[in-house]
Amino acid sequence: MKMEKRILWLSLWTGGLFAVAEFFMAIYSGSQAVLMDAAYDASELLILGLMLFLMPLFHRPITEKLPFGFSQLESILVIIKGFMLLSVTFGLSAKSVEVALTGGNEVDGVQISIFQAVVALVSLGILLAMRRMNRTLSSPILDMEIYGWKVDVAYSLGMGAAFFGSTFFKGTPLEGISPYFDQIVSVLIVLFMMPEALKMLVRAIKDVFLFSPEKETMDRIKEICGNVLERRGLEPVFYDVTRTGRRLWVSVYFRKDAEFLVVRALQDAMREANEALAEEFDHCVCELIMAGPDEGHLQPQD
Structure with a gap:
């Protein structure tokens, strides 16, 4: 839990600094794309702070009263967090479309590209540090945070390259889209992040x-457990995985x-299955249950 909290605190502080810097840059440059990035980072911080506050609950052992603990x-x-990010993203996308329909706005492409290049380099360093710290952990929250930093790196690199390329539009057939380029990039960000x-x-x-x-x-679970049961002369017929x-x-x-x-052979098989699953899945518990002759609801495995 200590390592997990350290990673989340790192993400919280650095994300906060990025959000502040991006808001100031959005105001200074008038860029809708930069504003979207700032709002995205700021909305993440709210949930991240709540996750840090509730972190001890996720590591409490299960009990008879709480058979799933606080995992849910x-x-x-x-x-x-997912719905919050979706609402922020679609809200800012609608604003970008509105600006585009009213004539668009010109931004300094070189200025934004330099800013995004710096953001990308710093984000890459933070991403590598978080992935190194997360090597031995298995947490949906950390997985989502690391994904968020991957998006930040790819987004900043792509956005910087796009705005730098837009500076060469003058005198070309693409010059007419210059006022709308900022809005086009912000909408493409949505399409990139959504899947x-x-x-x-x-x-x-x-x-x-x-x-x-x-x-x-x-x-993968069927493969691991099936191999264990087969060596013990047992035939798996149904997998109940939660x-x-x-x-x-x-x-x-x-x-x-x-x-x-x-009974001893069954205990050995269960221990072997748990050890094999633990090599790939953290916080995994496996039990072997003998199917009775009257349990017709259990269908043979595919």
């Missing part, structure tokens, strides 16, 4: 409603043709 709270915060942001949002919503994870995760926040619960229903089942 983590997913709910990711959902709130991954929506993917994280959908995942968090599925986690809150305790849906099974994505197909790639399910296939993920919420950073926790993963795996229940594997199995059948055995033999008349007897040695």
Whole structure:
């Protein structure tokens, strides 16, 4: 938890400095694209501060009263952050379209490109530091933060290159779009950010409603557990997998043709399955359950 909080504090302080710098630059340059970046960073800070405040809850052990702990709270915060970013993004996009429809506005392309180049270099350094600190951790919140910094680096590089290129429009057939270039870039930012942001949002919503994870995760779990059970002479017939926040619960229903089942062998199989899953998934618990003859709702695996 200490390392996780250190990473989030690093993101909070540096993100705050970037947001302030971008707001001043947006006011000075009159750029809608820079204003969108500043609003995006500022909205992230609100949720990030709340996440830091609630961090101790995410690491509390599960109990009989709270079988999922506070893991669902983590997913709910990711959902709130996702909807907040979407609302800010679409709101500023509408403003950019409105400015474009009223004639657009001219901005200093060289000035903005230099500013974005500096932002990109600093963001890249922070991203590399966060990824190095996050090597041994598994946290949806950290994954979303690191994704946000990836977006910042790519966005700043692309935006700087685009505005630098716009300075060569004069005297070319593209000169007519110069007043609208700032708005075009801001709308392209939305198209660039939306797919991954929506993917994280959908995942968090599925986690809150305790849906099974994505197909790639399910296939990997089936492969790991299936290999363990096969070596023990057990036949897996149904996988009940629940993920919420950073926790993963795996229940594997199995059948055995033999008349007897040695309890010690079942315990060894369960221990081996948990050890194998722990190598790829943090906070993962696996249990093996023998399927009864009357449990017709259990369908054989694909």
